[in-house]
Amino acid sequence: MAFYVVQFLTGLASAASLFLVASGLSIIFGVTRIVNFAHGAFYMIGAYIAFTLTERLSGTFGFWGGIVMAALAVAVIGVIVEMVLLRRIYHAPELFQLLATFGLTLMVEDLVVLIWGPDDLVGRRAPGFRGAIDFFGQHIPSYDLFLIALSPVVLGVLWLLFQRTRWGVLVRAATQDRDMVAALGVNQKWLFTSVFAVGVFLAAVGGALQIPRDAVHHAMDLRIIVEVFVVVVIGGLGSIIGAFVAAVLVSELNAFGILIFPKISIILVFLVMAAVLIVRPWGLFGKPEAPARKTPGLTVNPWRPLTSNERLAALAALIVAATLPLFAGNYALTVGSEIAIFVIFAVSLHFLMSVGGLASFGHAAYFGLGAYGVAFLAKMAGLPMIVCLLLGPLLGCMGAAVFGFFAVQLSGVYFAMLTLAFAQIVWSIAFQWVSVTGGDNGILGVWPEKWAASPSNFYWLSLGVAALVTIALRAMVFSPFGYALRGTRDSALRSEAVGINVKRMQWTAFVIAGTTAGIGGALFAYLKGSVFPDNLGISLSVDALVMVLLGGVETVSGGVIGAIVYKALNIWLISQTDLSKLVLGGFIVLIVVVFPKGIVGMLEMLAQRRGKASPPGSPLLAKPIESAE
């Protein structure tokens, strides 16, 4: 019995560190609607700075003072980031801020190694909390008890802050309806900055408090960020109590789960999240979001099919790309194939995001399923390559059909997180089912047949498929289905009112996007000759998001450019420097500031401005286009 009590307390201690970080994220998201990917980075910087300070300052005061000072220092960094970077892009399309915080995270991962060195750092134990307390023969670390006591205190302070201060009232109001708060004359700028500072402070405290029990190292951020997101979503966005309950729920399920299934930790949080979201689409304590009142920026710059000149230009670009094998070597061709494959992957997500208005955080699942589909067919059934390429993506299609059905019942970030949960479930199956998938050692020897083996032939194959896929998806945008889908994106209520079955439209779009991603994955399997769980992983899903956002969400084919720029840059940087993350992150941050609508979005806007500035007649020219729309 004593064992179960101690195990319960141990779970509570794990929950405490999770809750501190999650509460910060929840507050930031609730008010600013920023998906703060850099939250883990702030957590990590908190730990690093606290390590340095607690090593320098001696004594009890030095330790606790060091932790508080570290958290304050990180909060200041957070304020600077918010004022210099994020303020510029609050009006960018939804999720665009994710790109900025992603860039920051990449930079921080390299910076901490540059500053603190590559070795794992082990800080000192907390003065007064070194040992353990004996509980019927079981040991409970006193530091765990400290953490267990701390989290309700933090919860209480936050509660007072939100319920009893004017600032808290404003924060709650902004969480519920920030447009209304702005309309009532509240200075949003400072509200956002202060909220961001508080959130970052909590993350840094969470990180700093890890020093006595963890090692400080440069991958701490990734270890926590996804889990924290999951906790926030299970609890319900913007709900501090929800974050607390979710942190306890997840930690306790893990603490007791490993007694029965020792391998459960790898997937537990995602299983819990999927289950909670299917039953309660807004998390445990979240409230349904009011239907969006957004007037999409799209109305300013309506989409239209390419003019015949533009079509010729696109064709010319394709022809130029097709002549690459005449002058480029094998390596450039293989890179070209990889870029073409990522164009397929990016346009598939772009279709879902920009046309369907559904941002998936787990799109790699369908890419990877396509790749595994090919690997199974080729290695186990021994089918010829053409057949594999045609049938392999069906696995992606089936996965998208099943998961999409559940996912489209949700919207916004909940939708995104449910897709992430499904992707992680698929990933863990690929990772754990060693006898079928080979586990993390993957499936090897999936090489193309002779006709496609030469780099130039494979390049032409990938380029051809990429061009076909892009054209097909564009055609779909301007088909009746595409119009209906855009209707559901811009106003779900009105679409339903005119008789469009919103969920079925979205589900169809999800399956189309998943199948297309599967096509990319199928080619990728042959390009690399092997398939690994990586192909389904979070980092690949994030890559796809970054490509789409980089190209521009509010465009018809921004994904193409986003994929080319990001992938080419990534491959080139990783080959040139070990600090590729720093440079790539810096580049992304720069792009975010210079092109707040994405590369293509910005170019289109410039082109349009130039059009407006030109002599009369242009409004007349513009008119038929709009009516075509």
Add this chain to the structure above:
Amino acid sequence: MRAGNTFVGAAFALLAGGMAHSALAQDIKIGEINSYSLLPAFTEPYRKGWQLAVEEINAAGGINGKKLVVISKDDGGKPADAQTAANELVSSEGVAMLTGTFLSNIGLAVSDFANQKKVFFLAAEPLTDAVTWSKGNKYTFRLRPSNYMQAAMLVEAASKLPAKRWATIAPNYEYGQSAVAVFKKLMSEKRPDIQWVDEQWPPQGKIDAGPVVQAVAAANPEAILNVTFGADLVKLVREGNTRGLFKGREVVSFLTGEPEYLDPLKEETPEGWIVTGYPWYSIKTPEHDAFLKAYQAKYNDYPRLGSIVGYQTIKSAAAILAKAGSTDPEKLIAAAEGLSMPSPFGEITFRKIDHQSTLGAYLGKTALKDGKGVMVDSVYKKGGDYLPSDAEVAKLRPKD
């Protein structure tokens, strides 16, 4: 789409630029790939090791009079990126062979690439047995003692312990799984009387150490096998120390004696664990002295195990290239099979039968000295003594 044109052009111009800096034609080039950005704690000393080897080789006249150049690429910890790097090294840099890699799945990805493109590959670090056995191929050789060999060394010591109730803690991925599987198999063969009372599989890099330690303690084992390393090991040790998990229990642990993993533990280092590792401070052989002196003179730092691996990888590559007198992969394979050479750990041989080198490891016990973790009573275990019989190996390896 007009913009697309420019971007495609720019992208490929960037890529083409990467090819410009190739070395002179008469140089011999080796392509080296490792997870520099993902695992700097291991790969930094590793890089220092191979850079020292390159310097020594060229100072001694190069390879048959030709200068040795190593072109190094980062794989970011992803198999797909490692293949892109391998492709760049082979197709546009024209390297004579590939070396390196740390993670097992990356080692396998590059080895499969080498097999497909018929390129010689000397795997430095990946430990999985699959590299030389179940997924072995004729183009791939491996330097470090494999999972099996390290398990066999530990079992030799562990089987002498009186403990009968054993629990295991290992990271939940291929390395941890196969380390536990081999250890259990060899151990149960030698000691049919032991029981396996609990196993814990925390996710790699994400151990929730408190519950894991509690769960193991609840099973009340007499001895524990640990396979976690890096930050996970730190958390496990700290929780285990506070909760008294290791008190009165024997612990056998993979790799924990390597300075990369032992040094961060500082005063928390648990005493008396049976570990494999690299006690650079207590090795007194002329080969190692020479290496240690050269390393400390060049870097003003002490070597980690990664330094040895990096150093010996390039030394081995150079020895193979020198003997082959050619960069033809078939001739390199012929030269490498059965080739013996000196190393800081004594003479090693690349076995003909499975392309595994006989580099060994030090087996010893952990101890605390002046607030730092050290290995004591260490003995060098020759790799060749801890491999299964040739008949068994032949069964494990697919026919070429």
